[in-house]
Amino acid sequence: DAKTTQPNSMESNEEEPVHLPCNHSTISGTDYIHWYRQLPSQGPEYVIHGLTSNVNNRMASLAIAEDRKSSTLILHRATLRDAAVYYCIRTNSGGSNYKLTFGKGTLLTVNP
Amino acid sequence: DTGVSQDPRHKITKRGQNVTFRCDPISEHNRLYWYRQTLGQGPEFLTYFQNEAQLEKSRLLSDRFSAERPKGSFSTLEIQRTEQGDSAMYLCASCGLNTEAFFGQGTRLTVV
Numbered sequence: 001d002a003k004t005t006q007p008n009s010m011e012s013n014e015e016e017p018v019h020l021p022c023n024h025s026t027i028s029g030t031d032y033i034h035w036y037r038q039l040p041s042q043g044p045e046y047v048i049h050g051l052t053s054n055v056n057n058r059m060a061s062l063a064i065a066e067d068r069k070s071s072t073l074i075l076h077r078a079t080l081r082d083a084a085v086y087y088c089i090r091t092n093s094g095g096s097n098y099k100l101t102f103g104k105g106t107l108l109t110v111n112p
Numbered sequence: 113d114t115g116v117s118q119d120p121r122h123k124i125t126k127r128g129q130n131v132t133f134r135c136d137p138i139s140e141h142n143r144l145y146w147y148r149q150t151l152g153q154g155p156e157f158l159t160y161f162q163n164e165a166q167l168e169k170s171r172l173l174s175d176r177f178s179a180e181r182p183k184g185s186f187s188t189l190e191i192q193r194t195e196q197g198d199s200a201m202y203l204c205a206s207c208g209l210n211t212e213a214f215f216g217q218g219t220r221l222t223v224v
């Protein structure tokens with residue numbers, strides 16, 4: 001049970017922003033929200049994570065709802081290399097075990 | 113350091129044969145994970161090591177599967193008496209304290 005819900009697929013155009021939603025309505029107070037992505041024929045790659053506040057890094061931004069029941073991964077300008085499966089994952093990273101429970105993720109297609 | 117490396121990248125074996133995969137984590141990472149991924153699905157957790165200790169095993173890890181991490185460095189995953197249902201991508205990931213998981217490119221196993 002991945003405990004998050006994501007759309008199966010989304011489509012975007014190159015150089016446009018992409019907003020990838022994730023629902024995690026049963027999230028607990030100590031659960032972090034992590035995003036990983038998997039390019040074709042590659043292992044998953046870390047994108048970003050957060051707890052309560054919005055987060056930015058060189059790859060993306062993470063917007064977390066005030067009630068923490070949902071979040072949105074934002075790619076500010078999609079490129080063809082961003083085409084991948086994006087996974088939204090809850091973890092209790094406060095512990096020593098960083099086990100990730102993946103769902104099916106969202107397949108992002110980027111059109112030129 | 114070139115990241116997490118896995119060997120071999122591809123393995124084709126006949127049903128009933130034994131196979132062994134190797135994972136070399138990032139050198140300073142004390143935590144190591146094995147996952148299995150079938151087509152169209154997200155990776156599924158198999159087992160977790162902290163240093164040389166195997167701390168958690170999924171019920172997916174039947175008695176035909178065994179994993180080791182001697183000396184807390186590289187790890188091996190062995191599958192005995194392979195079955196066609198074992199065909200999958202086997203992914204290894206490592207992480208250190210307060211870092212995200214870094215995945216290898218995986219070993220794709222095909223059982224014929």
